[in-house]
Amino acid sequence: MRNTNDPISKDMFELAPHSTGDNEVIAKPQLSFMKDAWLRVRKNKAALVSAVLLLLVVLMAFIGPHLSHYDAYHQDVTKANLPPKIPGLEKLGIFDGKMDVGGVETDVYAQNNVKENYWFGTDSLGRDLFSRVWVGTRVSLYIALLAAVIDMLIGVIYGLVSGFRGGRVDNVMQRILEVISGIPNLIVVILMLLILNPGIISITIAMVITGWIGMARVVRGQVLKLKNQEYILASRTLGAKNNRLLFKHLLPNLTGVIIINTMFTIPSAIFFEAFLSFIGIGLQAPKASLGTLIEDGYKTFQFLPHLMIIPSIVICIILITTNLIGDGLRDAFDPKMRD
Template identity: 80%
Template sequence: MNREEIKEIPKEQFEPAPIDHEAGERLEKPQLSFMKDAWLRVRKNKAAIVSLIILALIVIMAIIGPHLSGHDGYEQDVAKSNLPPRVPVLENMGIFDGTQKVGGEEVNKYEQMNIEEYYWFGTDSLGRDLFTRVWLGTRVSLYIAVLAAAIDMLVGVIYGLVSGFKGGRTDNVMQRILEVISGIPNLIVVILMLLILKPGIMSITIAMVITGWVGMARVVRGQVLKLKDQEYILASRTLGAKNNRLLFKHLLPNLSGVIIINTMFTIPSAIFFEAFLSFIGIGLQAPSASLGTLIEDGYKTFQFLPHLMIIPCILICVILIVCNLIGDGLRDAFDPKMRD
């Protein structure tokens, strides 16, 4: 570049660029609420997302599953008892083809008994369709899950909020009541309910209503004691905010993460509690179906008919695992220490 070309460069190009103060203060990235920010972090957790999809599929199957096979879950036909699983298309691949070992030899029970129908999960000792009964039992487990979540949300959260917010003598009295209730095991409460009510879902429901919310109440109380003296609470109180507004407009939204996380960890415990009670014979009673009763029926013949126990065991394990993985994902999302 010669000197003549350098002289032709206009002087305006050497002046500093104009500064736009408004553009410098503008936020390019939109502000996110706490819940939206948590959801973005949940989406990064692949295990939690896959678990949500699996749980949604289980809920859908619990609704429509009993109507898919065309067999009634309570209809008995002893002539078709203890049939192995048989599934269309899959039987051509050599799996779920209705074969079963009898006397050390593989025998097709359906051809032997001239049965043209398909029983996807086989039948139990009374000839009832296991596929239909498994999804009927899943409905009971999901009912227990929803019940546990509702009790935690309604009773445990409100009790913990009031106890921690009031403090003083009110808190002492409420905590002594809580200690008395928590000192009574759930199993004892269920047995006491059996003296008044018949064994079934109602006695389990009442037992959970009495004792199922204790853990949530303690967690919420502890968080309220930590938050109620924060500056934003004191500022709202100074501006004349009433107790109801402080509880439900300021404290409760800041407790949402803790509440959701503890609820997700309560659900697997409640499902396992119902299955255990049904397994030992003080939960649901025949002919009602739950995953616990199906496992109890299947373990008696596990050596000869393993599918009667394995199928409900797999389903209840999947439900418990996905609920725990979802809880882990929510815990990581709502915990500020886990931010990227």
């Protein structure tokens, strides 16, 4: 112990030697919110596999009709109701062009003297089902993309303005929302049929009218929760205008919620189109969609099950993969799920 009477020297004020040990090494690098979310998505194997399958379906929707040598709308009744036949799989007993005719397994291609191979078979008018399935998938993907765009443009903006403004503006906007949400989508489509012909236009208008309500409500709720946070009050105190608060502070913090709800909107929109086409008020012949293909195959399911099973498998893949991707994104963007 140093005596208090000892003089103070300059050596006592020298800097300590620089430490080269591990006491100042950063154990974990700093990550942005999006990169941290991506690292958590990579751990979700179901979401990754679903993303690959969905990407393959999207790719086939664009290149699938070109892989076949037959037009999706070309009719040849001499080749009607052919079973699937894929060269190279005959030895496995599947997709061999045979079907049960009068209790006897018959090679329909040889019986009808058909030289071509139809991978998914043909329908009652002799149209190639392979081309029609992927053309119909385009329509379903268009509906999904349309629903996502509507949610992003109308729903997000409406929810942002309603939640941020609050007060009387919020009250009026929510009453308008309640009136619109009280009208079912099916009723809106039926009303559109009185003005327009059944088809993709009437479905599009119905989705524009009512498809964005769920997103608007979710965004409004999040804005009401976030707009009184400390960083918003600090930015307002420093003179930030409303546009900057909305698009520089609130919107980036809503990215996770918007992406998650958009992913869950996609399967519901695809199912909505398939349902309308199945009950006959969606796309009309000869246009193809997964819903119309399922409706056509339903009529002859007992005799020609492939006409319904194949488009049903495609639409199930789209619905399941989008839901699993949505679950993965929800877990990735949820702060409570962080490691």
